[in-house]
Amino acid sequence: MIGPDDELYDVLRRPALPQYRDIRPLAIARCASIEDVVEALAYARSNGLPVAPRGGGHCFAGRSSTTGLLLELSGLNAISVQDGLATIGAGARLAEVYRGLHEYALTIPAGCGPTVGIAGLTLGGGLGLLGRRYGLTCDRLVAATVVLADGTVVTCDEDRESDLFWALRGSGGGQFGVVTSLVFAAVPSPAATLFSLTWPRTRAAEVIAAWQTWAPDAPDELTASLTVTLDEVRVFGATLAPFDPGPLRGDVHLRDDLSWPDLKRSLSEGPPDDRTIFSKSEFFRSPLPADVITDLLDSGCELNFTPMGGAYNRVPVDATAFPHRTERFLLEHASPDQAAVRRSWSTAHPHASGRVYPNFPDPDLTDWQTPYHGPNYPRLVSIKDKYDPDGVFHFPQGIGADR
Secondary structure, eight states, rough: OOOSSTTTTTHHOOSSSSTTTOOOSSEEEEEEEEHHHHHHHHHHHHTTTEEEEEESSTTTTTTTSSSSEEEOOOOOOEEEEEETTTEEEEOOBHHHHHHHHTTTEEEEOSOOOSSSSSHHHHOOOOOOHHHHHOOOOOGEEEEEEEEEETTTTOOOOOSSSSSHHHHHTTTTTSSSSEEEEEEEEEOOOOOEEEEEEEEEGGGGGHHHHHHHHHHHSSTTTTTEEEEOOOOEEEEEEEESOOOOOTOOOOEEEEEEEEEEEHHHHHHHTTTTOOOEEEEEEEESOOOOOOHHHHHHHHHOEEEEEEEOOGGGGGGTTTSSOOOOSSOOOOEEESSSHHHHHHHHHHHHHHHHGOOOOOOOTTOOOOOOHHHHHOOOOOOOOHHHHHHHHTOOOOOTTTTTOOO
């Protein structure tokens, strides 16, 4: 247990996002085993402290920080493989996951941020460059070990504690207990082509128009994201097949036959950005009209488009807790200027589906139940009542927080 006087306190308490770095926990429990988590939760119960588990500390809403007891899980980072099943500690970061699995010529579909935690990503869905081919990260989850609020340790899968297993796949992190390990059905670690097409920003409107009718319907082997900055327009991603840019013609840069860890490393190259960046996002089921695109380009925000479709959308809405299976793309508005972000979001919002990616929580939302959880919310509440009846794991917009 680490307190404010310990020399490691300030290092360990600071999350990845600068806007939450002033939050000071009463204590930090460094957990390297299931037993450590059980003891930490007992300490929190006996002292009436709120708890927050932390893997990577990237939560947009600051849920991996607390003024109570912070459960620091980076010591739970072991990775093992048997018969194509990858068991990964909840504290592992994505860079560790990709490197560890590549030793077995395997990987899982997951995100690009090297310091993002595997547990939080999985519990909220998990978008990534292999997702249109293999589905969300949570779609590859086959089992999880969880420490409940009362210290009970359960393993859940399709046959054991199946309702909890269903809920863990896409409802968001920190809702039902502390996940200590996850088991995934791994996939072959591919060699792939990393691609990037760029244009001057003056071409942004036409590139967006073409992208939003092409990328969500592209072959499953290709994922092409789109970013509009104040300086340029860039379509980038990876393909497992020969690169075909569809209707897009721009300045093309290709890197062929990269191993999957090398490809992921290439995407995260560059100096760290320590600015406070605000963001809001929503899913869309139809293309944005031309006049809306024009207004968005005047907002001063960075616009990040992520394609859905493919394997993401071939899973029934109620098969997992993640309900967003009919969306075409996700649009994120990002800027150091929070007012600009809200204006940009308001411009696009009338054309959105009203659904929000659980891993990109939006503290501005008031009626958040359907945006995050769709028709699955009532079932999630009943599961919450079963596994966390006293609401130990609670935060604004958490399951059951509306009661």
